[in-house]
Amino acid sequence: MKFTKPLIVLSVGLALAGCNSSSSDNKTLLDTPFDLTIAHVNDTHSSFDPVKSSFKVAKTKVYNEFGGHPRLLTEVNNYKAEATENNDSILFLHGGDAWQGSAYFKLNEGKMNADILSQMGLDAMALGNHEFDLDNQKLNDFIDSINFPVLAANIDTSNDDDLKDQTNLKPYMVYAFDGNTKEVVTDLDNLPADKHIAAVFGLVLDDMPNIAPNTGDIIFKDMVQSAQATVDMLHAKGINKIIAVTHIGNAIDLDVASQVNGIDLIVGGHSHTLLGDFTNLGMANNGTYAEIVTNPDGKGLTCVVQAGEYAQAIGKTTVAFNGQGAITRCNGNNTLLSNDEFYDSPAREESNKFSEQETASVVSFIDGQENIAVVDEHEKLRQHIDTHYKPAVDAAYGEIISTAPSEIKHERRPGDNGFDKHGSDVAPIVAAGQYYWAATTEVSSIAGIEADFSLVGAGGVRTDIAAGDLREGNISLELLPFSNFMSIVPLEGSVIKELITSTVSATLPAGSHAGKFPYGGNLRYTFTEDNAGIDGTLTSIEVNEGSLDAPDWAPLQDDTTYNVAMNNYNATGNDGWTPLFEAQKTSSGRVDLAYVNGQLTAFAVERIEEDDNGKYKVIYKDQGIDCDDSSFSCSTDAQAVINYIKANHPTLEPISYETVTLERVEQ
Structure with missing residues (x-):
């Protein structure tokens, strides 16, 4: 995709002009203002345990832990409890790449991910590139096993034997809200007249075959064209509050927002971007959280958010709509989720542990910040992970x-x-x-x-x-x-x-x-x-x-x-290393190396071919490497x-x- 600069970027929290107006005269929509809160994560990559990290309090470096799914669950439950108390509407979205990244995934191949993610209370997840790291049969099993939908509006699975009949892989979801009450709408021709209606659609990279190793026979369609077609269809049904949950990267999110009319909010993933200014913690300013981009019609506005990586942080944004479905406000922030044990050394030995007074001082500092919080782990989920999964992981190291x-x-x-x-x-x-x-x-x-x-x-x-x-x-x-x-x-x-x-x-x-x-x-x-x-x-x-x-x-x-x-993976030209494909597409002197029955063995490559779906395929001179064969160690x-x-x-x-x-x- 060619990158273009957003036409106009406005400051967060300003009153916004312009509207993403529906082309339909459907009068079933509730013609009153509506606020919707979105809790969101992305690129969690099987980080079920916390990530060792650090931050600064003034000039003092503090070694701690961030995140993990039990801590993440506690915080999203806090958000939901607050929404229940205030009768607010809320969704919890995942920007994709729940798979890969830790020993848990390596040992369980997606089964643990299905188990843990189904306990998180998610409403929907974008399809990430690392969800294709195994094969489509295992991906299909994962999607079958979870209690929330996976979204991708720009794919065609009709020719893929494993995913063609998968009903939990959807282009979009539509929700009806009455305060804190939420229901899924399946009949778009008969929208509830007394509820606010919002749609969430998914968007994945259209060059996925060049990024992911095992996309099977899925066809990936142009992101901008598919997004606009989806928005236009939803508008025609009378739905004018539209969210995209994407796994394409923050820079491309901004570009899509500048090329597509009618997306109100983009909840992103893929670039691992912890949006927001974290210089108060001795970290970086990673760009505007809830950045506002003007659509190509010069009127519509799109708000863009993303929440970092490895389940260390959670984002929370509130989008305010007027009676015509135009956003009038979009603000919020990412929050890093810390434990409450702090050390003055990365070794994290008992002798380096902060005293009670030092700990209290750090906690007091954290309490005064908007982008970091001390959060306890969800006890039941922590025990479930430690009992069912952690012993095998510990033994495998x-x-x-x-x-x-x-x-x-x-x-x-x-x-x-x-x-x-x-x-x-x-x-x-x-x-x-x-x-x-x-x-x-x-x-x-x-x-x-x-x-x-x-x-x-x-x-x-x-x-x-x-x-x-x-x-x-x-x-x-x-x-x-x-x-x-x-x-x-x-x-x-x-x-x-x-x-x-x-x-x-x-x-x-x-x-x-x-x-x-x-x-x-x-x-x-x-x-x-x-x-x-x-x-x-x-x-x-x-x-x-x-x-x-x-x-x-x-x-x-x-x-x-x-x-x-x-x-x-890189030697074949994947992930944008295209000059290597070009250099080997007619002939190659490349040698691949894997163990066969414990013996290191060389496999000579003849050339690399590109199939009709844009996927690169290695052609060997003789026998190729088969990592699914138990005699191979790859x-x-x-x-x-x-x-x-x-x-x-x-x-x-x-x-x-x-x-x-x-x-x-x-x-």
């Missing part, structure tokens, strides 16, 4: 391979959330590990080629590395959970430069999905933004011709072929990092030199 003296942080894009221009400290460790493994004599002798460096997409790296003991499972179950296998791809230097330029440029717009942002192992580069939020230039890129401990940097040459180690991307850390870093700290430098335009 395996042996200790290293110790991290302090927390090692991961942020996808340099400069975000208080990070410096070099970005993640975790991704360079992953990249170094995958290069180290691919360059060993054992691997290179089997592959027939030796790696010169590696590349890692930031979105494939899922977590920080916590202070303390690091176990194998922290890598294979949490940090790199996707069961990808390693590839070594011969590529000309010019292709590598094109890849880095295009992927970095794609992450520059505010609110963009930064999963494609590249980090190197045995490689370093500097990218300079030329036009703020639009594009830039790769001003330096160098390959290490020395050792990891004593680097000797030399410029990467356009006409030289380099053997590049990376996981198979997680060589994680095993590479485990081997590297175990062999070289009994104490794990960030790489001693910077591999990425992103110079942004001052704004």
Whole structure:
């Protein structure tokens, strides 16, 4: 999709002019003002336990935990109780990507997600890209098992054997409200005359086959065209209060709002954007929560929200409509959900724990803030997780391979959330590990080629590395959970430069999905933004011709072929790494590496094809890799990092030199 700037952006809380008026003269709608509260989360990624984190009180760094589903449930129940007391109308929406991201998902493959999410009281969820991480049969089982609908208005499942008859995967839902009383409306030709009516429709990425590995035979349709067609249909039925729950990223949400007439509120996901100003906590200002965008007709207005990642925060916004269905107010905020145990060290040992007086001081500070709250975990849900699921997860983590003296942080894009221009400290460790493994004599002798460096997409790296003991499972179950296998791809230097330029440029717009942002192992580069939020230039890129401990940097040459180690997902050109597909669509010298019956085995790639749905398919010269076959062990991307850390870093700290430098335009 081509990005366009929103026509007009208004401040939150102002009275809004213009209207999203219905084209219908249907008089069944209640012709009085209406307020609707939306509680929302997105990109929860199986974070059933809290996430270790930190924030600042003045200049003091406080180590704590945020979120987890039991704490999230407590807070949304608080919102619902308040709505009941005040007779307010409320919906609880999920912006997609409930799947993947933790050991719980790795072990339970969506079954636990269905169990826990069905206890959360959700009204609807957008279909996320990571919901396609297994196969459509397992996705169908998940959708069958939950007690709320999954929404996507721009897909056609009629040709997909697994999902074609799935009735809980819907384009939209319509709700009738009488104060705190809510009911689902199924007959759009006979809307209740004495209730307020609001519709919620879903929107997913239209290039999903290039993002997700297992989309089956689903057809994904243009987001803007489908959104407008859905809104027009709902308007024709007399419904003029319309919400989109999307999984397309904040930047694209804003773009869709500027191209589609009639969406009142977009509840988003995918870019993991914790909208709002969190500088009071020593964090970043991540942009406007409840940003208002003018529609292409110059009259209608759309409010846009999103609530971060990993169930650490919940958003709450109230949308006020006039009698004609136009929004007159849209405001609210995201709230980080903290525990009440605080430490002065990431090790979180008893000796580092805050005293009662220090704790009381922190709690007092939190009580004075709008964007953070101390929230207790929902006791029954916590016990359910600990009893039914946690023992198996704890047993799966395996042996200790290293110790991290302090927390090692991961942020996808340099400069975000208080990070410096070099970005993640975790991704360079992953990249170094995958290069180290691919360059060993054992691997290179089997592959027939030796790696010169590696590349890692930031979105494939899922977590920080916590202070303390690091176990194998922290890598294979949490940090790199996707069961990808390693590839070594011969590529000309010019292709590598094109890849880095295009992927970095794609992450520059505010609110963009930064999963494609590249980090190197045995490689370093500097990218300079030329036009703020639009594009830039790769001003330096160098390959290490020395050792990891004593680097000797030399410029990467356009006409030289380099053997590049990376996981198979990126090596195929997925997630916007399209230059790699282009370089391999007629022929490829690539070698994929997986274990077969415990033996590392090389699989030669002939080329990559693109099917009619835009999905890339690897064509092997002989036998291909079948990760569903029990004789195959495909997680060589994680095993590479485990081997590297175990062999070289009994104490794990960030790489001693910077591999990425992103110079942004001052704004």
